[in-house]
Amino acid sequence: MAADDAGTESHGQLADRFNAYFTGALTMNLVYIGDQLGLYGALKKLGKATSADLAESCLLGERWVREWLYQQASAKLLETDAEAKLFWMTEAQQDVLANEDGHDGSPHFLGGVAQQVVSISPALPKIMEAFRTGMGLKYDDYGPGLAVGVRRELNVWVRHSMLATFCKIPGLKDSLEVGVMVADIGCGCGEGLLTLAQAFPKSTFHGYDTSAHALAEAKQRLQEMGVTNAVFINPDEAPLPNEGRYDFMYTVDAVHDMAHPDQVLRGIRGCLREGARYLICDVNSRDSPAENIKEMPGVAAAAYGISTHVCLSSGLSEEGGMGLGTMGLTEPVVRRLAFDAGFGKFQKLHDFGRPDMNYFLLEA
Known part of the structure; x- marks a missing residue:
């Protein structure tokens, strides 16, 4: 309607x-x-x-x-x-x-979505309190079930599309095959990072996340898969190195969740070598809420729904949080954050096969 x-x-x-x-x-x-x-x-x-x-x-x-x-x-x-x-x-x-997985794993699997919805429900009293106080919940406040549900949903894209998507970025596949330093900011349970690490054994991969539940899952998967060229790090314990270490960094579906994405992007800029690139994959939305509601009400109802339950809450979980919400990382917002952080080039990528996502490539 x-x-x-x-x-x-x-x-x-x-x-x-x-x-x-x-x-x-x-x-x-x-x-x-x-x-x-x-x-x-x-x-x-x-x-x-x-x-x-x-x-x-x-x-x-x-x-x-x-x-x-x-x-x-x-x-x-x-x-x-x-x-x-x-x-x-x-x-x-x-x-x-x-x-879900194995030889008949499907790109259409949605079981992880149900796990996310059910995992959110016990937090409703805390969410109502957030309405009163203005302070949101961190991801770990929802328990490990949410982290696992997010992993299961995202892994469908990881297994079936991530490598092909990343290899569309000019020059990236060649550099990964030769061997470079890569960081995933907001790596969650780490399946994407581990997939890349297995595909490109000459490169080194660092996954950063603040969720203890997600990092526990990631480290367990690391051991199960026997990957030796990847590590997982909590930036609250070991902050991002401000020394131009990385050749490529990326964030999938997480910048809009960050309380202070402006600070994170400045930190990422400091981590990159000159000329290195940072890829942001995030939810596709129009430039204003009015456009979202009018032009894609079905998508907007779901996106603003998960936002009020989780994403906005995460973005308001620290004092002064920006609270972007699920549909808040629009192209103008990303462009402003990028240039304020010191990135020299900004490009919106097209033809990546996922109309529900935007892809922004920033260059140091």
Whole structure:
């Protein structure tokens, strides 16, 4: 629905839309349950199954599984027969709900999104208090579940698109193959950094993040993967080196979360060798909230929703925080931050295959 049409809605139309949000909230909880209990993966393996078959496969109570199946079929996330006795998944449903990784890992997998939504809910009292005090929550205040959910969502892009995307930057692939110093600022659970480190063993990779939960995940993955050319660092404990050390730095979907991105970009500029580059990958938005609401209301509703729950909160978690929010890192904002930080060149990159993201390349 276009924003201009909302004022003409009847009570019934508004109630229908509200009830759709209610249904969506309940469905997201049940998607999380299905994901965490392995119900989707088990149903995929079984092919067509009764509730008893699926319950036995997952060692769960049949009556609970049956009710879950009824809801998922009603939500069109699963298929069922005319008697609602047999249940199965289409290829698309498997890709979105079951095929997270491995040989059949799908670029369409969305299970991590449900984990993020459910992980946020326990923090609602703290978020309401933030409305009163103005001070937001740090990422670790939400617990480890949010860090894992973000990792699972972002990893879909990492596994299927990150290398190809980065290799579109002129000259970057060649320099990584020869061997350079690289830093990921806001590395989260580190999957992107580790993917690059495996692909380019002659280069050295440093991942920086302030989340203890995310860094714990990253260090565990580092050990599991046996990567030897990467390390993870908390900048609160070991600040960024102001000595022109790095040849390439990047941040994926994190600058808008920072309380003081102006200070961070100045620190990044000090870390880069002369002529080195810094890539910002962040949420695509119009230049004003009014344009977001009018031109892409569906995207904006989701983006401002996650922003109020998490991203804005992170951006206001320190005194004087800028509080950009999910859709606040517009091109004019990035341009101003870049030149204020001392970057000499600014370029918006195009044709990167993700219309939901912006790519900005800054040069020292």
